[in-house]
Amino acid sequence: MQLVVARIGRAHGIKGEVTVEVRTDEPELRLAPGAVLTTDPASIGPLTIETGRVHSGRLLLRFEGVRDRNAAEALRNTLLIADVDPDETPEEDDEYYDHQLMDLDVVLTDGTQVGRITEISHLPSQDLFIVERPDGTELMIPFVEEIVTDIDLEQQRAVIDPPPGLIDDRAEIASARDAEDDGDAGDAGGARKTGDAS
Structure with a gap:
């Protein structure tokens, strides 16, 4: 099953980082370095997360192969999609996907x-x-x-x-x-x- 886990926002700095609007309660799992995500539009992906950090309350990601501000800005408004096992459940009893x-x-x-x-x-x-x-x-x-x-x-x-x-x-x-x-x-x-x- 495919689930939208984030939307890419504006470029941050000049080294290829982007802000992301998180759409998952498990960003540490879904948006961790090494995660490979499909995209919407599909022609942009798949994207592999290289690094992630929080800056001023916002999650910043850098993707493999994205090295400058122009490349990062080209990703703006792209949806990031994770493949999730439909039988998988959250860790807490009172949480649901x-x-x-x-x-x-x-x-x-x-x-x-x-x-x-x-x-x-x-x-x-x-x-x-x-x-x-x-x-x-x-x-x-x-x-x-x-x-x-x-x-x-x-x-x-x-x-x-x-x-x-x-x-x-x-x-x-x-x-x-x-x-x-x-x-x-x-x-x-x-x-x-x-x-x-x-």
Whole structure:
């Protein structure tokens, strides 16, 4: 199985390094020196990682054969793709790869059908399930322990216990003041990682 693990950004310095937008929870595994990655567009790759380092909070990579700024800049916006065993699982029990979560049925704790996961959105504070309902509308479900109570890969379902108003479109706010108060509540916390972005 092929998974997108990073997107190449701008060149850094004059010796062929590039910044990368990491799209995996395991960069130390997927983006390690010696890793050979296919690319999109395919004509640019495969690329072999020669060195990697973190600079000012960003991962910088250098690829074999890329020795100057012009060659590095030519790689900009290229997607890096890793071959992953579809049966491989993350080390932590509460972590999942995106491909494991895609297309899971989303149900309430009483078994009521909510929809199907069509996308996982990775945000700085937490991950979100994008869930398509039977009527074609979409919901965003935070992937936090307080809401997503169980992931059952054998049954191909995610069980959720949503707070009032999260999935009920008929929830009404009593006044504008209440709406402002609700906006200060913050997120639910306890975000769990979801692994490689696909």
